[in-house]
Amino acid sequence: MKKIHILGIVVIAVAIGVIFTSLQSSATYSDFTEAGANPETEYHVVGKLNKTVPVQYDPKINADQCSFMMIDNKGIEKQVVLHKSVPQDIQKSEQIVLIGKMQGDVFEADEILMKCPSKYNDGKPQV
């Protein structure tokens, strides 16, 4: 057996390792219902901010926490506690992706990604 073959086997082994572990470990996009069924698992939940309910943020009490209502893509609305300061553009967001776990009836999120109408794209006409 040549050394090059051993190298080839190592490369293939690493490749398979990467594919398997990433498929096993990485979270999936989901909704509140599924996240509620598996409170130990981290999920990425996609949805929209309920803009009729005010976003609660009181930095005097805790600057690293805010709370709001989000409606997921299945139409389920839940309270979200985000362990970060309130994103400045949250009222303008079109879509939100939250990363976190469901704790009882509250979704505890560590990360938030927002899609705002004109962020980094060419922008729709604002008439």
Add this chain to the structure above:
Amino acid sequence: MGTIGEHLWVGQLGNAFIVLSFIAALFSGIGYYFYSKEVLTSEWKKFANTAFSIHSLSILGIAGTLFFMLFNHYYEYAYVYQHSNNEMPMQYIMSCFWEGQEGSFLLWAFWNVVLGNILRKTIDAKWEAPTMAIFALVQVFIASMLLGIFIGDYKLGSNPFLLLREHSEYSKLPFLNIPDYLTKINGRGLNPLLMNYWMTIHPPTLFLGFSSTLVPFVFAIAGLWKRDFTTWQKPALTWTFFSIMILGTGILMGGAWAYEALSFGGFWAWDPVENSSLVPWLVMVGAGHVMIINKNKGGSLFMTHLMAIASFLLVLYSTFLTRSGILGNSSVHAFTDLGMQGQLVVYVLTFVFLCVVLLIHDKLIRVSYVMISLLMLFVGITFGYKINLLLTWLALSFIITIYSYVKFFPKEEEEESLYSREFWMFVGSLVFLLSSLVITYFTSIPVMNKLFHMEKAPIKIADYNLWMVPFTIVALILVAVTQYFKYKKTDPKQFIKHISLSGILAVVFGLSAVIPLYFLKDYSLAKSIDKWNLISYGLLFIAALFAVFCNLDYWIRVLKGKTRHAGSSIAHIGFALILLGALISTSKKQTISQNTSSKNVASLGENFNAQKSLVLSVGDTLPIGNYLVTYKGKERKGIDVFFNMDYFTKDANGKLVKAFELSPRLEDNPKMGISSHPDTKHFLSNDIYSHITYGVVSDTKEVKKDAYKEPTNFVGHMNDTIFADNAIIKIDSITTNLTEDEYSKNDSLLIVTAVLKATDINGKVYRATPKYILKQNMVMPDEFVLDELGLKFVFWKINPNEGSIEIQMAEKVSNAKDFVVLEAYMFPFINVLWLGCLVMVIGTIVAIIERRRLNKLKAQ
């Protein structure tokens, strides 16, 4: 409907250039193709070269026309309307040019033309035709991106000279109905987030980097085509290292931009857009090294072709990723879909197809492959099943590639020795290729979601780090030792002797740094996965030191300090320093803005302890890391609101001395909303980095400072706390003038006094004694005013069953001081990273100069 004052001729001129550039590239490609067949040699050569010159001039013409339109504010054109306005400073006109997709494709085409002409003038006659034929083909594709014409229902490309009233999104704008609308409108302007000097230098450098990957690619394809696997490599080598240098610089500029101007809180976030420039660079570095093996010793032919080709294909693939809108949720700065998704896929697949076809040396197999591919394309277009067919085709192409490699490719007779330089350089290149594949795989998760109908979320930064650190450790060890191997065969004893000094130094210095950094405190506190991380950080640290020492040693002892020959050693030192700086500054990044003013943390849930932010009111002085910070106030300049902070240190006598100022800002951007920009103080050994995570940008000047706000009601027990803007108030005790018995006996006056202790920010305690007065079962309103703190209390209810009392509190408007929420980090030794960047670029330049000098010497 007529319109007044439109400059239609400019767009027509621009469109003429676009069509001309497309057709000229096509003719030039055809010309070079026949020229390469060596039929009617001289005439085809002239034809092809002329066509390429016309193509080049047309690209310059398109760029010039676009500039002309931008300079003159011709808002009748959608691109000008979208990306510029009247107020724009001249230096940003350049940035407007490449802000949009069409402009950035044009920038790419421009650099290609520049490089293509240099290549054409400097290349050996033998390689001119085949390389330029491929080059022209690539230009046909890029020029098609600008066409913006409809073929049936399908739109090919996106045209920068589209009129506003022809644009699908803008054509409904109401002002377009006014004939002289041009006198009334202003452009929408450049995204102010991009109005900084990084935007003027980063994109051109990065796109030059993308363009530069094309040259090794065309050489490798030409090599496959002409079945000459070796002679192209020498001229291509300089180009490869040029590409490594430019692309590397472009990537690092991107990192510096993210760190200095955007609030990522770091210089690298494994964002798909960042990855898409890193991956081609990794592959290009691998390609450069296997080409060096080939030049010095021969062999590694398949890998040189594979990697030189892969780098450009990966540029195309990442263009597809970032331009097609497929990344959607997973990236903050992916472009939106301009409807070019299909076109970009076709573009990538065409070149994969071309490579595989050229790789097959058996005529029958080749014809079958072409036929099967075309058949599958036909079935896909007419009957659907596109995804299944695509996957089948990719698998087929992969199998054929492997088969062709085994069957047709020239291979080494002799196996490389374990003690040879070529073996370990090969392994190193393989590590680079493999790590680039892993990153590509991770970045491609949104594509796989689409292909396999999955719902996988993007890979997290921590997982990228977890996977990349081991690759990096291996790469660094190879960077350290490989040069001490000789080509073909090395004496093992000699080799050990050479590296032992650096090895000992690295272990001694490494351990003495790593143990206090990661193991004394952190290790015992860490959970299992973090324990592994700490071990890998320690190994990475030692490996990086090892690489630095080995290369220094090689430069000093083996090369006798001659800089001219030491390009690779210098570049390798730079590479190791970059990783060392990245490691220390990221793993020992300290959040110095712990929230010291937070009042009620325990009630917020047990799993909440990640205090990152500091709340600062105007005039407050709070500890932040080794400093004290005072928020002085904010000032608005244009759309920017600066939050000025003074940082103090204590001198020997304990007196506060001002150390520096930072003014992180919030950009109140009418187009994009509010965005935060950090401000960083650079020291030699660390950076103090800060950005605002929450602040009020509107200047609401309170007129009635003495007025009170709406009162708030508090229900409380003994010892409960009430938070006011400027004080913490405790219900200290409750006293009555009568006992319950006495009160029930006679109907007289009952007075219950709540004794409140209000502690202000400076720790001074005030007493407030609001009274609950009950006279003949009627509550008499009584207001207690605490003037010093601007607070008013009304004690108005007692709930005997709950044992609680209710107090209304009103605060003076002037009590609410302006405040901000600040996040601040200390990045230790981040300068090692920037120094490494500089050293690596210098090393690469030295190597390129030396290579050119040697090539010239040989030519004489």
